[in-house]
Amino acid sequence: MTAVALGLTLVFTAIAAALRVGGASLLRTHRADALRDAAAGRRGAAKVAELLEEPVTLQPSLGMVHAALLVSAAIPAAWALSVLASGWLLAGVLVMLGLALVLLGDTLPRSFGRAVPRGPAYRLSPLLSSAVNLGRRAADFIYDEDDDPTEQGEEDAEDDSDEIELISSVLEFTDAIVREVMVPRTDMITIAAAADTDRALDVALECGRSRIPVTGDDLDDIVGVLYARDLLTLFDAGGGPKPVTKIMRPVHFVPETKRVSELLRELQASKVHLAVVVDEFGGTAGLVSIEDLLEEIVGEIIDEYDVEQPMVEEISAGEYLVDARMAVDDLAELVGMSIPDEDWDTVGGLVLGLAGRVPAQGESFTLGHLVLSADRVQGRRVSRVRVTVA
Numbered sequence: 001m002t003a004v005a006l007g008l009t010l011v012f013t014a015i016a017a018a019l020r021v022g023g024a025s026l027l028r029t030h031r032a033d034a035l036r037d038a039a040a041g042r043r044g045a046a047k048v049a050e051l052l053e054e055p056v057t058l059q060p061s062l063g064m065v066h067a068a069l070l071v072s073a074a075i076p077a078a079w080a081l082s083v084l085a086s087g088w089l090l091a092g093v094l095v096m097l098g099l100a101l102v103l104l105g106d107t108l109p110r111s112f113g114r115a116v117p118r119g120p121a122y123r124l125s126p127l128l129s130s131a132v133n134l135g136r137r138a139a140d141f142i143y144d145e146d147d148d149p150t151e152q153g154e155e156d157a158e159d160d161s162d163e164i165e166l167i168s169s170v171l172e173f174t175d176a177i178v179r180e181v182m183v184p185r186t187d188m189i190t191i192a193a194a195a196d197t198d199r200a201l202d203v204a205l206e207c208g209r210s211r212i213p214v215t216g217d218d219l220d221d222i223v224g225v226l227y228a229r230d231l232l233t234l235f236d237a238g239g240g241p242k243p244v245t246k247i248m249r250p251v252h253f254v255p256e257t258k259r260v261s262e263l264l265r266e267l268q269a270s271k272v273h274l275a276v277v278v279d280e281f282g283g284t285a286g287l288v289s290i291e292d293l294l295e296e297i298v299g300e301i302i303d304e305y306d307v308e309q310p311m312v313e314e315i316s317a318g319e320y321l322v323d324a325r326m327a328v329d330d331l332a333e334l335v336g337m338s339i340p341d342e343d344w345d346t347v348g349g350l351v352l353g354l355a356g357r358v359p360a361q362g363e364s365f366t367l368g369h370l371v372l373s374a375d376r377v378q379g380r381r382v383s384r385v386r387v388t389v390a
Contacts, residue, residue: 002083005076012073016066016105019131022124023062024113026051029121032177032259037118039343044122047129061135062128070105074098178263179256180327180345181296182277182286186381187325190215193223196241197231204228211274213287214248220283222276224248251276256285264293318389321375324348324382335370335389347372348382358382366390 031052037045051058074097081093113120121128190213191200204212204226214224223245230247252275254263267275267290279285312334313321322331326347332339344350351372352358354365358380364373369390376384 002080005080009073009077009080012069013101013105015127016069016073017109018124019062019066019069019127020106020109021113021120022128023058023066023131024110025117025120025124026062026113026128027055027059028114028117030259031055032257033118036257037122042122044125045118047125048118048121051125051128051132057136058132061132061138064135064138065131066106070101073105074101077101176260176296177256178254178258178260178277178288179285181260181292182256182288183292184286184325185219185284188213188219188284188287190219190222191226191244193243193245195244197234197244197247198241200226200244201228201231201235204231211289213251213274213276214244222251222253222284225251225274225276253278254288255280260293260296263288264290267293315386320387322347322385322387324351324385331387335387337369339367339370347385347387351382351385 026048029048029052031049034045034049034052038049077097078094081097082090085093189203189207189209191203193214193216200212204210210228212226212228213222214226215221216223226244226248230249234242234247252267252270252272254266254275254277256277256279263275267273273291274287274289276287277285311323311326311330315321320334322334324347328339328344328347328350331347331350339350344353350367351365351374354367354372355363355374359365359374359377359382361374361377364371366372371388371390373386373388374382375386376382
């Protein structure tokens, strides 16, 4: 019987160590990386990305199950050792047992998992998923009804809701990549390198832009960035028009897969407010500013010169006109259903994906209980979509 008890201890310790390795690796994995690996077909990445949708509950759930495993490992070992030894020898052996369980079941596996993100989490994703589900169920079981927020005052509930929304925005901010927040190339306002400063000043005043990219041969050839302040300084000095290439500043290029949290720190350190986003082939994908990044946390920032255009217009019950730039996640929240977002970032991209080509204006497509119609098509771009909940 003692051999069986010690065998159980080894089994529980091994499971606890595996769970600690996978959990530490999971918490060091960014959801954007997991989504990219899932798209590349890496096994286990999709499950990890799904777990990382609710990062706040991961550590408590995994910690609860891990602690239960270590306790389960200690009980049979303590019984077996009490049969084999007694007195001071038993006390010393129990101390050694406790140290061994902590070292082999927690400390060493955690150090290894932290040093190797993604890989162990992908391989151990079935174990992690089961542990997280079990931990969440256990947490619900021991939930204290006295802490139910519905019993609090209405004002406190609103404050909690605001705090939760802000925290959720921050967590999503850490996972988002530049492609999800950038201004797409089709909406970029640029000026040709052959233009002069008078023309540039007209564009800045007409469009309300403080920084304008300067293009060479085409939109994929961004040669500089023109600052409205430099134009106003030149105008105030009374000098005549000059080529914009004489006063433009260098361009800050970033890849579209860069995490927005890293980009924000990078722009702060380099004292740059605007970056041009490039795709994997070196072409211009769009541009992103510090304001775009901050809006991911605090919501849309509207100044006194902005004309606010709503992303959603409700026509009737269950029918909406949606700006094609709206995120697929926001549409899913609006209609209250799950929409695949692995292949598309925006509603316009979703329609293009369903069509497999540039759709004709008014053409409709069905996705589950949704009917999406290309309400407005401008050239090769869908700019507005009519969404109907069937």
